[in-house]
Amino acid sequence: MKQQPIGVFDSGYGGLTILKEFIHTLPQYDYFYLGDNARAPYGPRSFETVYRYTLQCVQWLFARGCPLVIVACNTASAKALRTIQQNDLPRINPQNRVLGVIRPTTEMIGTFTRSNEVGILATAGTVLSESYVIETKKFYPHVKVYQEACPMWVPLVENNEYKGPGADYFVEKNVKNLLGKGKLIDTVLLACTHYPLLKDKIRAYLPDHISLLSQGEIVAKSLEHYFERHPEMESRCSKQGTVQFYTTDSTEDFDAHAATFFGKSIHSEHVNIE
Known part of the structure; x- marks a missing residue:
């Protein structure tokens, strides 16, 4: 199979603290980061709404070729991950994987x-x-x-x-x-x-x-161990050391806030997700 980036998804900026540790621990891989800032925060929303939003974002990353998506959001991991893993993934793409942080x-x-x-x-x-x-x-x-x-x-x-x-x-x-x-x-x-x-x-x-x-260091080390246990997934992840950032809201606002979480300036692209 063609090698593609690892997808990292969060409702907004917070997942950048997880991505930062991924890059520190596993710098050789390529990453797509998606922040659903237009619909954040997820915390106060119902289980049904968080599930729908999370599934849409996972599918968007799958459509861009990501074989593995990390839900780097505790609320989405708590409210949506298991349903997506058990009910949706077999139907959408049984060869792909979605992991969380909990x-x-x-x-x-x-x-x-x-x-x-x-x-x-x-x-x-x-x-x-x-x-x-x-x-x-x-x-x-x-x-x-x-x-x-x-x-x-x-x-x-x-x-x-x-x-x-x-x-x-x-x-x-x-x-x-x-x-x-x-x-x-x-x-x-x-x-x-x-x-x-x-x-x-x-x-x-x-x-x-x-x-x-x-959580960042713990989850990054866990991903490293996951690849050791699942070489078939590791071999599908591209390794050029690149990172691309996407947001569903203003790129100017995202870029300005992202540096606080990520530790350095970034440049994002705007996307629409429905």
């Missing part, structure tokens, strides 16, 4: 905790899905998982207020709420790709003994 994270999270109590900071949609609770129990039945929805954090990041004093109020409130739910929590996971930008503020409200985890 399973690889939960496969590893139990290795970080000694108290067997883990805290999850996430969007309301991810929390309501209970995906992290369900998936963690599969790998680590003895680990207790406590969740806290942080609905203001994504708007703070996307409106460039994450460094300001206004962010401290919401960060402190949500972190204290989480720690109040599990007195022995020693590991906290940032279960949204926007949240690494708030990492310094979050760290300030956590006791020193609590580990704070971002």
Whole structure:
């Protein structure tokens, strides 16, 4: 089969923090990044809406030749991924694959905790899905998982207020709420790709003994291991070290915000998805 780029999809900018780690760990591959900014945020939307939007974006990347799509969005992974994998993929293209960010994270999270109590900071949609609770129990039945929805954090990041004093109020409130739910929590996971930008503020409200985890490195290492286990998929991914960026909204706005998440300036193209 012809080699083609790996597709990386997110509802907006946050998935760029995952893509950044992919490129750091696996720089030899080509990547297409698609941000559905015109319809973001996904967090407050219904399961049915998130599923429909996610499927449309996955199909768009498939149509551009991507044999593998990474749903680098926790909300979409929680609300849509399993349905797409089980119901749609066999019909659309059974040779292709769609992976998410929740399973690889939960496969590893139990290795970080000694108290067997883990805290999850996430969007309301991810929390309501209970995906992290369900998936963690599969790998680590003895680990207790406590969740806290942080609905203001994504708007703070996307409106460039994450460094300001206004962010401290919401960060402190949500972190204290989480720690109040599990007195022995020693590991906290940032279960949204926007949240690494708030990492310094979050760290300030956590006791020193609590580990704070971002997903990027975990998911990138998981993709590397996936290719080792599935050479038939790895051989279908092109290797020129290129990256192309696409957005469903304003390219000027996307490019301006993307540098914050990706770490350097980028140039995107506008696409329509229906």
